[in-house]
Every structure is written in C-alpha cells, then in structure tokens.
Amino acid sequence: MTGTLTIVGLGPGPEGWVTPAATEAVDHADMILGYAPYVNRLTPKAGQVFEATDNREELARAERALHLAGSGRRVALVSGGDPGVFAMAAAVYEAVEKNPASAEKIDIRVEPGVTAMLAAAARIGAPLGHDFCAISLSDNLKSWATIEKRLRLAAEADFVIALYNPASKARPQQIKQAFDLLAGVLPAETIVVFARAVGRADEEVDVTTLAHATEMPCDMRTLVMVGSRETRKVVAADGRAWVYTPRSERER
Amino acid sequence: MTGTLTIVGLGPGPEGWVTPAATEAVDHADMILGYAPYVNRLTPKAGQVFEATDNREELARAERALHLAGSGRRVALVSGGDPGVFAMAAAVYEAVEKNPASAEKIDIRVEPGVTAMLAAAARIGAPLGHDFCAISLSDNLKSWATIEKRLRLAAEADFVIALYNPASKARPQQIKQAFDLLAGVLPAETIVVFARAVGRADEEVDVTTLAHATEMPCDMRTLVMVGSRETRKVVAADGRAWVYTPRSERER
Numbered sequence: 001m002t003g004t005l006t007i008v009g010l011g012p013g014p015e016g017w018v019t020p021a022a023t024e025a026v027d028h029a030d031m032i033l034g035y036a037p038y039v040n041r042l043t044p045k046a047g048q049v050f051e052a053t054d055n056r057e058e059l060a061r062a063e064r065a066l067h068l069a070g071s072g073r074r075v076a077l078v079s080g081g082d083p084g085v086f087a088m089a090a091a092v093y094e095a096v097e098k099n100p101a102s103a104e105k106i107d108i109r110v111e112p113g114v115t116a117m118l119a120a121a122a123r124i125g126a127p128l129g130h131d132f133c134a135i136s137l138s139d140n141l142k143s144w145a146t147i148e149k150r151l152r153l154a155a156e157a158d159f160v161i162a163l164y165n166p167a168s169k170a171r172p173q174q175i176k177q178a179f180d181l182l183a184g185v186l187p188a189e190t191i192v193v194f195a196r197a198v199g200r201a202d203e204e205v206d207v208t209t210l211a212h213a214t215e216m217p218c219d220m221r222t223l224v225m226v227g228s229r230e231t232r233k234v235v236a237a238d239g240r241a242w243v244y245t246p247r248s249e250r251e252r
Numbered sequence: 253m254t255g256t257l258t259i260v261g262l263g264p265g266p267e268g269w270v271t272p273a274a275t276e277a278v279d280h281a282d283m284i285l286g287y288a289p290y291v292n293r294l295t296p297k298a299g300q301v302f303e304a305t306d307n308r309e310e311l312a313r314a315e316r317a318l319h320l321a322g323s324g325r326r327v328a329l330v331s332g333g334d335p336g337v338f339a340m341a342a343a344v345y346e347a348v349e350k351n352p353a354s355a356e357k358i359d360i361r362v363e364p365g366v367t368a369m370l371a372a373a374a375r376i377g378a379p380l381g382h383d384f385c386a387i388s389l390s391d392n393l394k395s396w397a398t399i400e401k402r403l404r405l406a407a408e409a410d411f412v413i414a415l416y417n418p419a420s421k422a423r424p425q426q427i428k429q430a431f432d433l434l435a436g437v438l439p440a441e442t443i444v445v446f447a448r449a450v451g452r453a454d455e456e457v458d459v460t461t462l463a464h465a466t467e468m469p470c471d472m473r474t475l476v477m478v479g480s481r482e483t484r485k486v487v488a489a490d491g492r493a494w495v496y497t498p499r500s501e502r503e504r
Contacts, residue, residue: 019269024268234349
C-alpha cells in the first residue's frame with residue numbers, strides 16, 4: 001500500500017459526538033477533503049492541506065480523493081454524521097467501480113460516526129426504539145416514484161420512518177407531498193418529530209402530528225421522524241414530555 | 253432536579269468508537285447500571301458503584317435506574333451501540349409511562365452512540381449507502397407474524413435490511429425462516445453480509461448471496477445485512493472486494 005484513504009464520519013456537529021477513532025484518522029491525514037461545512041469544523045494542523053468543495057460534487061470529490069491517495073498521500077474524506085448513510089462512502093465505492101485501477105495500492109477504510117437520526121432520536125426520547133427505516137427524500141439520484149413507493153410500503157410495515165434531506169430550496173414541496181401520502185396510510189394522530197440542527201446552538205426539536213405536519217418549517221438541516229402506530233408521547237408527572245416507540249407491540 | 257439519569261451508548265466495542273460525550277457521562281456518574289457485558293467494558297473510578305444485571309431484565313433495570321436517580325444519584329445506564337436502537341432508552345420511557353411520578357425531578361438524557369449496523373457497514377464498504385431499514389428478529393416482544401410482514405414489505409420496498417438479534421440459542425431457526433421468506437421476494441443473487449463481533453479481536457465479516465445465506469453461522473453477536481436489488485460487490489484491480497449500495501438507482 002502506498003497511500004491511505006479514510007472516509008470519516010464527524011457526527012452531527014458537536015465535538016463530544018466525534019469518535020476518538022475519527023479524530024485520530026483526521027489527525028493522521030496530510031490532506032483533508034470534503035464538503036465545506038464539514039471541513040470547516042476542523043482546525044488544520046502543521047503540514048495539513050484542506051480542500052473544501054461544493055455539495056453537488058460527491059463523485060468528483062471521491063475520484064480526487066482516490067487520486068491523491070494513489071499518489072501516496074494520507075487522505076481523510078470527511079462527512080457529517082456517518083459516512084455510510086447518504087454520504088461519501090458510497091461515492092468512493094462508486095468511483096472504484098467506475099475505475100477499479102484507481103483503488104490500487106490504497107488502504108481504504110471507513111470510520112463510522114453518529115448519524116443524524118440517532119442524535120435527533122436521543123434529544124426527544126427513543127422514537128427509534130423499535131423497527132425503523134431511513135429514506136432520503138432527495139430525488140437528485142432516484143425517481144420520486146421510487147420514493148413514494150418506499151414511503152407507502154414503510155407506512156404499511158409500520159416502521160418508524162426517518163426522513164433525511166427532507167427539503168431544499170430547490171424542492172420545498174416534496175416533504176408536504178410525502179406527508180400527504182403518509183396521511184393516506186397512517187392515522188392523523190401519528191407523531192411526527194422535526195429535529196433541526198441537533199447539537200448546534202440553534203437546535204430546535206418540535207413534535208406534532210401527521211395532521212399538522214405540513215404546517216411545520218423544514219429545511220436541509222432538519223431530520224424528520226414519522227412515528228409508527230406504536231410511537232407515543234410519554235408525559236412525566238411534572239409535565240415534561242418525550243416521544244418513544246415501545247419495544248413491544250400492543251395486543252390488537 | 254435532584255438526580256440525573258443518562259442513558260449512554262458505548263458503541264460496538266472498541267474505545268475508539270466511544271464518543272467523548274459518552275465517556276464524560278460515564279465519568280460523571282456515581283452509579284453505573286447495565287447488562288453485564290457492557291458494564292464490564294468500563295473501569296470503575298473512585299466512588300463509583302457498578303451494578304450489572306442480566307439481559308432479560310430491561311424494564312426492571314430501567315425502573316431501578318429511575319429510582320436511584322430519583323433519590324439524588326447521578327446514574328449512567330449503559331447500552332452497547334446506540335441506546336435508542338433496540339436498547340435501553342425505550343425501556344426507560346416505558347418505565348416512565350408506567351409510572352409518570354418516577355421521572356419527577358430527574359434530568360433524563362440520552363447520549364447517542366455508533367449503532368452496530370453503522371460499524372458493520374463501515375467494515376465492508378457502504379452497504380447502507382441508500383435507503384435502508386433495521387428490524388430486530390427477536391420475537392420476545394413482538395409476534396413472528398409482524399416480523400414476517402415487515403420483512404416482506406421491506407424487500408418489496410427494496411430497502412437494504414439490517415437484521416439485529418438475528419439468532420439466539422433459544423431461536424436458531426428464525427434467521428433461516430427470514431432468509432427463506434426474503435428469497436421469495438428478492439433475487440437469489442442478492443448480497444448478504446454477516447458481520448460478527450465488529451471491532452473485537454474475533455471480528456469476522458463474510459459476504460454471500462441470499463441463495464447461500466442459510467448455510468452461514470449466525471449468533472447473537474452477528475449483524476446481518478441483506479442488500480437491495482442495487483447492492484453490489486465492487487472489486488479493485490488487485491482483487492480486494494467491498495460491498496456498496498449506490499446512491500442512485502439504475503435505469504430499469
């Protein structure tokens with residue numbers, strides 16, 4: 001092996017959620033590549049080169065990371081959350097598939113991280129306490145018909161549904177379409193959690209029901225969780241409330 | 253608030269995967285409760301009391317943790333992986349629901365962690381690179397009929413399927429039933445990953461197809477991932493192979 005490429009998950013934001021193994025991988029790299037907001041979370045050490053790029057260039061960034069590692073560099077390619085969940089790890093293996101020679105002599109590793117839905121769930125209770133799924137609402141790379149089919153089947157299966165990339169400036173309406181579709185399968189009182197910027201100073205976590213979900217603001221920094229039929233609010237004697245999905249199913 | 257209860261995720265095993273926030277929560281606790289294998293990963297500090305219990309006592313352990321925190325202790329309730337995924341966080345909120353007064357004056361927090369499927373995925377490539385679901389195969393708390401229904405719908409939705417608790421001594425056959433069911437929906441060449449004891453000295457990760465999945469050994473320490481129709485092997489020019497699920501869907 002001549003170079004190394006480590007695809008590193010930096011977690012949702014705070015340093016307390018960056019694993020020691022991720023920190024070590026970043027510390028040992030001589031080049032750090034990634035989408036600018038993630039690269040900007042790090043402080044360059046002596047001899048390190050930082051290269052921040054735009055969000056829509058995942059495959060080109062993966063190819064460049066392979067190229068640099070192939071020339072003997074120790075490269076860290078950083079993602080927010082976990083790099084294997086709607087992030088850079090898949091882009092790297094896509095680049096390897098396109099050009100199998102590009103991986104030659106490179107030690108490729110993935111360093112896992114805390115993905116957004118785990119942090120969001122932790123903040124509100126335990127909504128992912130039972131079977132769940134994760135769906136990206138971005139239709140850049142798949143058809144909206146596929147997304148609709150998955151939403152419908154996930155609701156029929158009674159999964160808790162974590163929605164990544166629920167909305168962007170280019171597609172503010174799709175999350176509303178998703179809620180409308182889900183409302184055709186799930187009860188109106190199904191719990192919906194909006195977790196925005198979890199772990200950051202402007203963190204905001206709101207709980208509503210499917211009947212009112214389309215009224216809620218939602219952007220690229222929001223993680224949405226739609227409950228299963230079992231997901232419920234639990235209220236302490238002093239009025240504090242959490243959301244959780246029990247480990248067991250009710251008798252029906 | 254008089255006491256604190258932090259439900260802490262210790263990650264899949266190695267210290268490099270324990271977040272600094274989880275370590276801090278454990279360091280600041282004066283009592284540490286949990287299933288023995290997780291408690292045993294920690295070293296007691298001066299003044300700390302460790303209380304390890306059996307796996308089948310989640311609700312009783314949650315009630316005891318609330319009771320101790322209610323009496324003013326700083327309690328850490330530890331789980332492997334992420335505490336919100338098939339682990340202790342849901343048991344705590346279940347205990348609060350049963351007895352809302354038991355949460356009174358307790359600061360309850362959840363510290364997220366790297367859940368098993370993220371670590372397993374990282375080891376083999378990026379199998380969770382697209383929409384996926386997580387299903388616990390344990391039928392202690394739900395019916396096998398519910399599990400079968402979810403497996404069938406998940407396969408129809410073309411989710412990558414992460415199977416937690418795939419087998420135990422008491423139910424060695426269910427994972428085989430699950431594979432048989434999935435083989436009725438998915439192609440025989442669908443990729444299946446068996447990731448055992450990821451991050452430990454005896455780690456073993458094997459890749460096979462659905463046609464041969466029932467031949468593979470599988471126990472409580474195994475995390476199984478069944479690919480979607482898009483999940484594939486990618487082989488570098490030098491013969492190394494990984495498994496990944498592309499971010500985009502093929503034209504059909």
